Amino acid sequence: MRSRSVILDTVTRATFQAIWVFSLYLLFAGHNAPGGGFVGGLVGGAALVLRYACHGSDGATAGVRVRPEGALGAGLLLAGGTGAASWLAGAAFLTSAKVEVTVPVLGTVKTTSALPFDIGVYLVVVGLVLAILSSLGGQESTA
Amino acid sequence: MFLALLGLHAILAAVAPLAARRMGRAVLLLCALAPAATVVAAVVAAAGGAAGQPVRESFGWAPAIGLTVDLRLDGFALLMVALVSGIGVLVFGYAAAYFPQRHDIGRFAGYLTAFAGSMLGLVLADNLLLLYVFWEGTSVTSYLLIGFDDRKGSARAAALHAILVTSAGGLAMLAGFVVLGQVAGTYSLSGLLADPPSGPAVSAGLLLALAGAVTKSAQVPFHMWLPAAMAAPTPVSAYLHSATMVKAGVYLIARLAPAFALVPFWRPVVVTIGVATMIFGGLRALRQDDLKLLLAFGTVSQLGFLVAVLGAGTPQATLAGAALLLAHGLFKASLFMVTGVIDRQTGTRDLRLLSGLGRRMPALAVVGVVAAASMAGLPPLVGFVAKEAVFEAYLHGGMGPVGPLALAGLVVGSILTVAYSARFVRGAFATQAHPSQRCVGSQAPLPSRAFQAPAALLALASLVAGLLPMLIGPLVSSAGSALDPNVEVESLSLWHGLTPALGLSALVVALGAVLVLAGGRVAAVQQRFGGWSGADDAYVATLRGLNRTADRVTGFAQNGSLPVYLSVILLTVVTLSGTALLSGGMFPSPAFAELVLAESLLHLVTCLAVILTAFATLVAGRRLVAVLCLGGVGYGVAVLFVLQGAPDLALTQLLIETLAIVVFVLVLRHLPEEFEPHRWRFGQKTRWLVAGSVGLFVFIFALVASAARTAAPISEGFLARALPEGGGRNIVNVILVDFRGFDTFGEITVLATAALGIIGLVRAVRAGPGTPPQAEGGS
Numbered sequence: 022m023r024s025r026s027v028i029l030d031t032v033t034r035a036t037f038q039a040i041w042v043f044s045l046y047l048l049f050a051g052h053n054a055p056g057g058g059f060v061g062g063l064v065g066g067a068a069l070v071l072r073y074a075c076h077g078s079d080g081a082t083a084g085v086r087v088r089p090e091g092a093l094g095a096g097l098l099l100a101g102g103t104g105a106a107s108w109l110a111g112a113a114f115l116t117s118a119k120v121e122v123t124v125p126v127l128g129t130v131k132t133t134s135a136l137p138f139d140i141g142v143y144l145v146v147v148g149l150v151l152a153i154l155s156s157l158g159g160q161e162s163t164a
Numbered sequence: 165m166f167l168a169l170l171g172l173h174a175i176l177a178a179v180a181p182l183a184a185r186r187m188g189r190a191v192l193l194l195c196a197l198a199p200a201a202t203v204v205a206a207v208v209a210a211a212g213g214a215a216g217q218p219v220r221e222s223f224g225w226a227p228a229i230g231l232t233v234d235l236r237l238d239g240f241a242l243l244m245v246a247l248v249s250g251i252g253v254l255v256f257g258y259a260a261a262y263f264p265q266r267h268d269i270g271r272f273a274g275y276l277t278a279f280a281g282s283m284l285g286l287v288l289a290d291n292l293l294l295l296y297v298f299w300e301g302t303s304v305t306s307y308l309l310i311g312f313d314d315r316k317g318s319a320r321a322a323a324l325h326a327i328l329v330t331s332a333g334g335l336a337m338l339a340g341f342v343v344l345g346q347v348a349g350t351y352s353l354s355g356l357l358a359d360p361p362s363g364p365a366v367s368a369g370l371l372l373a374l375a376g377a378v379t380k381s382a383q384v385p386f387h388m389w390l391p392a393a394m395a396a397p398t399p400v401s402a403y404l405h406s407a408t409m410v411k412a413g414v415y416l417i418a419r420l421a422p423a424f425a426l427v428p429f430w431r432p433v434v435v436t437i438g439v440a441t442m443i444f445g446g447l448r449a450l451r452q453d454d455l456k457l458l459l460a461f462g463t464v465s466q467l468g469f470l471v472a473v474l475g476a477g478t479p480q481a482t483l484a485g486a487a488l489l490l491a492h493g494l495f496k497a498s499l500f501m502v503t504g505v506i507d508r509q510t511g512t513r514d515l516r517l518l519s520g521l522g523r524r525m526p527a528l529a530v531v532g533v534v535a536a537a538s539m540a541g542l543p544p545l546v547g548f549v550a551k552e553a554v555f556e557a558y559l560h561g562g563m564g565p566v567g568p569l570a571l572a573g574l575v576v577g578s579i580l581t582v583a584y585s586a587r588f589v590r591g592a593f594a595t596q597a598h599p600s601q602r603c604v605g606s607q608a609p610l611p612s613r614a615f616q617a618p619a620a621l622l623a624l625a626s627l628v629a630g631l632l633p634m635l636i637g638p639l640v641s642s643a644g645s646a647l648d649p650n651v652e653v654e655s656l657s658l659w660h661g662l663t664p665a666l667g668l669s670a671l672v673v674a675l676g677a678v679l680v681l682a683g684g685r686v687a688a689v690q691q692r693f694g695g696w697s698g699a700d701d702a703y704v705a706t707l708r709g710l711n712r713t714a715d716r717v718t719g720f721a722q723n724g725s726l727p728v729y730l731s732v733i734l735l736t737v738v739t740l741s742g743t744a745l746l747s748g749g750m751f752p753s754p755a756f757a758e759l760v761l762a763e764s765l766l767h768l769v770t771c772l773a774v775i776l777t778a779f780a781t782l783v784a785g786r787r788l789v790a791v792l793c794l795g796g797v798g799y800g801v802a803v804l805f806v807l808q809g810a811p812d813l814a815l816t817q818l819l820i821e822t823l824a825i826v827v828f829v830l831v832l833r834h835l836p837e838e839f840e841p842h843r844w845r846f847g848q849k850t851r852w853l854v855a856g857s858v859g860l861f862v863f864i865f866a867l868v869a870s871a872a873r874t875a876a877p878i879s880e881g882f883l884a885r886a887l888p889e890g891g892g893r894n895i896v897n898v899i900l901v902d903f904r905g906f907d908t909f910g911e912i913t914v915l916a917t918a919a920l921g922i923i924g925l926v927r928a929v930r931a932g933p934g935t936p937p938q939a940e941g942g943s
Contacts, residue, residue, distance in 0.1 A: 052892035055811040057900060063819035070826050089923065093916040100909055115905040119891045133891040135901040138908075142901070145912040150823065152919035156926035157830040 026075075033075045040068035048143050049136075058139035062146025069147075073154050089155060092148030100141030103134060165205055166221050166235040166288055173198045173281025177274045184270025191270055192260040195277040199252035202284060206245045209237055216642070218354070220290070229293075236290035236354060239642030243486060244287035244415060246639065247493040251407040252280045254618035258501050259399035261615040262508060272312060276400070279305035283408040287415060292341040292351045296334065299376070299412060303330045306409050310396040322395040325703065329379050329389045337376025337416075343369030353419065360423040370424055373416065374434070381413025381467045384441045388699045391448075391460040398504030401456065405463045406497035411489070414467065418474040418485060422648035425477025434475030435566050439573035441468025446580025450587060450686060455503045455513040458588055459496070462539065462581070466492050469577060472570060473554050479651040480557035483644035487550040487656060490640060491538060494626045495547055498535035499588070501619035502528060506592060508615070510608045515591025520606030522593030528616055529593040534623040538630070540585035540676065541578060541669065545630040548669070549656050551578065555665035575672060582676025587683070633657055731854050738861045745861075745868060755871035766807055774800035782855075786838050791828040795821050812896040 044065035051057030104115040118134040176195045184191040209219055218238035225233050237245070259276065263269055282301030289295040304327070311323030345351040347369065348361045360366075382390035390410065394401055404410065417434060424430050445465030452458040470492065474485035505528055506521065507513045522529040538547035558571040596603060629636045633656040644651040660666060679686060745751055762768040777796035784790040798821035805814035882895055882903060890898035900908050 051894060051897045052890075052901075053894055055815060055894060055896075057812070057894070057897040059900065060812065060815050060819065063816065063823065066823060067819055070823065073826075089919060093919055097913060097916050100912060104905070104909060115902075115909070117890060117902045117905075133902070135890070135892070135898070135905070138905060139897070139901045142908060142912050145916050149915050149919040152923050153823075153827055153830070156923045157827065 029075050033071050037068055037072060040071070041065055044068065048139065051139060052133065052135065058142035059146055062143040062150075065143075065147050066150030069150055069154055073158055077158075087148075087151070089148045089152035092144050092151060096141045096144030096146075096148060098141075099144065100138050103138040103141065106134070165209075166219075166237065167223060167233070169198070169202050169205060170281055170285050170288075172201060173277055173284065177277040177281065180274035180277060181270035184273060188265060189260050189263060189269055191273045192256050192263075192276075195273045196253050196256035198277055199249035199256065199280055199284075202245060202249035203253060206237075206242060206249065210242055210639075218646075225294075231293045231351075232291055233294055234290040234352060235285075235288040237288060238354075239639075239644075239646030240418065240486065241287050241646070243490060243639055243643035244411070245284065247407040247411070247490065248280065248283045248287060251403065251493055251497045251622070254497070254501075254621060255399050255403040258402065258504070258615070258618040259397075261612060262397070262399050262504055272309075272397070275305055275308045275312070276403070279309060279400075279403070279408060283412070286412055290353045292345050292353055292356070293338075295353065295416075296338050296341060299337070299380070300331060300334050302409050302412060303327055303334060303380075306330075306393070306400075306404060309400045309404070310393045312397055312400070313395070316395070319395040322389075322392040326389040326393050328707075329386050329703070333376040333379025333386065336372045340369040340372025340374075340376065343372065357419065357423040362427070366424075367427055367429065370420065370427060370430065373420065377413035377416040378437060378471075379413070381410050381417075381471060382441075382464050383413070383437050383468060383471060384444050384464075385699045385702065387441060387445065387464045388703060390464055391457055394456045394460045398456070398500060398507060401460075402497045402500035402504065405460070405500060406493045410463065410467055411493070414470045414474060414489065417471055418482070418489075418647055421475050421477035422479075422482055422650075431475070431477060431563060431566050435472050435563075435570045438468045438470070438472025438475055439570050439577065441465065442472060442577035443573060443580065444468075446577050446584060449584040450580065453515055453591075455506065455515055455518075455588065455592055456500070458515075458584060458591070459499055459503060462499075462584055462588075463496060465577060465581060465584075466496065466539070469554075469574065469581075472574060473557070476557070476563055476566075476570075477648075478557065478560070478562045479644070479648050480560045480562070481554070482648045483641065483651050484550065484553035484557040486643040486647070487546075487553050487636070487640045489643075490636060491546040491550040491626070491629075494622050494629070495535040495538040495545075498531065498619045498622035498626070499539065501622070502532040502535065502592070505611045505615055505619065509611050510604045512604060515587075517600075517603055518592060518605045519594070519596040519599040519603040521608065523595065524606050524608055525610060527620070528611065531616065531620045531623045532592055533589055534627055535619070536585040536589045538623075538626040540582040540673075542673065543630070544627070544658055546626045546633075546636070547630070549630055549633050549658055551672075552660060552665050552669060553656060555668045556660070556663070559664050559668075575668060578672040579675045579679060582673060583679040583683075583686075586676070586680040590680075630658060727851070731850075734854055734858045738857050741865065742857075742861050745865060750868050750872050751864060753868060753871045756867065759867075759871075764807070767804070770800055770803045770807065774804075787832050787835060788829070788837070790839075791825060791832065794828075795825040798824070810896075812894065 044061045046061075047056030047064055048058055048061035051061065107114055107116040107118075110116070110118070115138070119132075123129050176198050180191050180195055183194060187194065212219075216239075218236050218241075220237075221233075221235040223233040225231050256273075256276070259272070263272070279302060282298050282305055285298035286295060286302060289298055307323045307327040310326055311320050313319045341351075343365055344356060344361070347363065347365050348356045348359070350356060379386040390405075393404065396404065421430070421434070442465050445461050445463070445468055449458050449461035449465060452461060470485060470488055473481050473488055476482075476485075503513060505525075506518065509525075510518065510521070512518065534545065538545035541547045541551040554574065555571070558567055558574065561567055563570070595606075637656050640656060641651070641653040645653060762771070774797055777793050777800060781790050781793040781797065784793055798817060802814045802817035802821065805811075805817060879895075882899055885903075886895045886898040887893055890902040892898040892902075
């Protein structure tokens with residue numbers, strides 16, 4: 022391993038979690054404010070890239086228990102499942118529905134069936150970044 | 165009800181591998197529930213008058229393209245269901261006794277159930293497209309079943325042969341169905357047959373559909389896949405040869421024949437193919453030493469018989485064909501099961517090595533003799549009743565000049581059938597006069613009763629149906645009148661009196677007996693003509709030719725040079741779209757007068773920066789610098805998005821650019837630092853030319869496209885609908901996940917596929933050259 026940059030190391034450590042929180046915020050706020058599953062996933066991916074730049078591929082995926090294949094599969098399944106759920110209601114594939122739930126602390130939460138679909142998109146994008154980093158990034162020894 | 169039955173097949177097929185972990189072989193009996201329930205349902209439907217008044221069920225699948233799940237049970241479908249599911253139950257029971265305890269029995273049970281379900285759907289389908297779906301369902305499941313012993317190269321090759329031949333025919337058939345459906349204006353099978361269209365297009369469509377039937381039912385010259393398919397486990401062969409798969413082609417011909425028999429080519433072509441197949445299959449069967457192979461060629465022969473009779477299209481022939489269909493299902497399944505028992509108990513199917521089995525297993529011998537006698541058409545078995553009816557039909561005439569010739573061919577084929585039936589019985593059960601040391605049979609372990617029961621039941625059915633034809637009379641005549649309303653419902657009978665048909669039967673048996681007695685000489689004559697394997701050679705030669713052509717095309721189109729690929733793609737875009745652009749009269753457009761160079765200074769500055777960085781990319785000598793400059797172009801465009809008020813786009817663009825640079829860097833580690841100058845096939849000047857023309861084209865295209873709008877932009881409608889319908893205020897996101905959700909779904913599928921591709925490629929590279937990628941797979 023080459024010498025590390027202390028500044029980059031510290032900044033990464035300080036911001037890693039914050040970036041993920043921002044990424045989740047983008048995901049959930051995306052329907053009404055700028056953001057969405059795609060952008061949110063990319064921001065999360067950027068956090069991984071930052072850690073990769075700092076620690077190399079093992080560091081980037083350390084503590085990430087999700088395998089890229091798992092994230093990809095779960096994302097596709099969730100998005101496809103959301104679409105297929107419309108069939109249960111007798112509607113066409115991916116027909117959207119709105120839900121209003123009253124949650125004790127948060128009050129009335131409005132959401133749509135597009136949210137799980139967007140989470141699926143998010144998972145696929147994160148899975149893609151994980152796949153790139155762990156496979157393309159992980160061959161320093163053979164390079 | 166039928167939908168539920170098809171669903172039951174599907175569910176049992178899916179759970180069989182799981183259930184087998186606990187149940188072992190008994191999973192086959194669990195799966196037998198599906199055909200058993202179908203038999204019960206068919207009996208209930210028949211009691212409710214399904215034969216006279218067809219029962220229908222419908223479910224919209226993709227109505228826009230005329231694809232609806234229309235199921236229809238009429239008299240002929242009832243006969244087919246009785247065969248498919250009735251014999252199906254026995255095959256499942258037989259398989260449970262046939263297989264030793266093995267770990268992949270669940271997989272087998274799943275395939276077999278799916279196979280049975282596909283065939284059931286095929287005979288119930290009343291929509292041409294749906295029929296095609298089930299048709300290919302039987303092709304795929306039979307592929308899995310024939311190649312079930314996937315460690316054996318011969319089994320894999322046989323499975324491949326079967327699916328290549330039958331699905332090639334199936335595709336032709338699909339094209340034919342589309343032609344017929346479009347001309348008739350309906351994809352409903354019953355609708356098409358009730359009001360048959362005519363004309364040259366219809367003839368072409370029929371020929372294509374016939375190609376599907378002929379390949380599926382193993383007619384000459386596409387017959388070789390069927391003998392090869394005996395690589396399948398014997399229970400599969402018993403099912404595939406008697407009630408399913410090969411009967412699909414016969415089924416289709418039987419459905420089409422009454423309506424289209426008067427199309428000029430139909431009767432000569434179909435009957436000729438059928439008769440030729442019958443004689444050819446019979447000759448080949450006489451030469452086989454492997455009992456199963458003998459039966460397989462016997463099936464080829466009998467399928468030719470069925471095609472010749474059911475394809476003739478006269479009411480009498482149709483009725484006789486229905487009886488023959490039933491008779492063949494009963495005796496052929498029984499004979500294969502008997503062969504399976506012999507194979508299991510003695511370890512061989514070679515009739516030169518079997519001796520004394522008749523004395524050792526008398527019960528099995530009786531079953532085999534009865535079934536073979538039915539195949540030979542001896543009284544008092546159902547095979548005799550059916551064959552009499554066929555001769556009657558052909559003697560009745562109404563087929564024009566084809567009739568007498570075909571009848572002569574059928575008589576010759578029947579003589580051969582008698583001879584190879586006798587060969588089967590003698591080879592399997594007789595005691596050889598001078599048995600060699602290697603002969604087995606007299607000491608073989610006795611089979612269990614459960615193992616012999618299915619074959620015995622079928623043989624018993626052949627006998628009872630022959631002695632008391634009035635039992636199967638209603639089933640057969642309702643099948644006949646479902647195919648052709650002109651069929652006169654007459655009762656089948658064992659004894660017609662001294663008719664010409666009886667004379668023909670006697671002639672057939674007598675000449676068959678002569679052929680049996682002259683067995684050695686016949687074999688010698690056949691030997692002299694050598695092993696005519698033209699069809700096999702043709703298959704291999706076709707495959708080789710295809711491979712060679714594919715090699716050449718690939719070598720030409722995929723030469724491995726990235727610059728060439730890119731240039732071809734880009735120049736195609738420029739030439740085709742550029743020509744359209746210039747000749748379309750939209751350039752120059754009067755709207756160009758309203759164009760503004762830049763709305764603000766910031767626009768101008770950003771654009772200049774983008775252009776400069778793009779240029780820097782081109783002249784950069786080091787790869788890393790070029791990549792960074794390329795990223796700069798992307799960031800510049802992101803700034804433009806911000807200026808235009810599209811934060812979502814800008815954010816995405818920024819992140820993508822960043823990620824792209826990282827990926828580039830990861831890959832660039834493996835490449836030399838600097839570009840290698842002038843080692844490409846394409847000169848520097850050509851590159852500039854291509855790049856310049858693309859740039860110019862895109863510029864003009866953007867100008868024309870933005871000036872050419874005449875309709876209201878779609879985004880206005882989206883803006884209005886985003887909140888009330890999509891429930892979101894971020895219109896970009898609402899478009900992505902709601903209005904255009906299906907597109908997004910497609911895109912993330914592409915993303916995921918690309919990611920998996922990267923993982924697989926990198927693993928394959930790491931495993932080292934020459935290592936097949938699947939060696940690393942499984943995770």
